[in-house]
Amino acid sequence: MTKKGPETHHVVPNPAGGWDVKRGGAERASGHFDTKQQAVDRGREISRNQGTEFRIHNRDGQIARSDSHGGDPNPPKDKA
Numbered sequence: 001m002t003k004k005g006p007e008t009h010h011v012v013p014n015p016a017g018g019w020d021v022k023r024g025g026a027e028r029a030s031g032h033f034d035t036k037q038q039a040v041d042r043g044r045e046i047s048r049n050q051g052t053e054f055r056i057h058n059r060d061g062q063i064a065r066s067d068s069h070g071g072d073p074n075p076p077k078d079k080a
Helices: 036-050
Strands: 008-013 019-023 031-033 053-057 063-068
Touching (some): 008 036, 019 036
Parallel strands (some): 008 053
Antiparallel strands (some): 008 019, 019 031, 053 063
């Protein structure tokens, strides 16, 4: 199940051009960037600092990649 809401950050296309970093459920962007890579870099930094799930969307709105920076529902098992 994909988390939505304040425990996530998303890189999404802006309808007027460029890319936005948004916290899940927020209307306003945390930041606006000319390139997707700039948005991904900043979004990953924010997500790591706040311990959220990080979702990177394509132009069509579909999730292309997802990173966990906290609260991973399926963390890797430690090998003893």
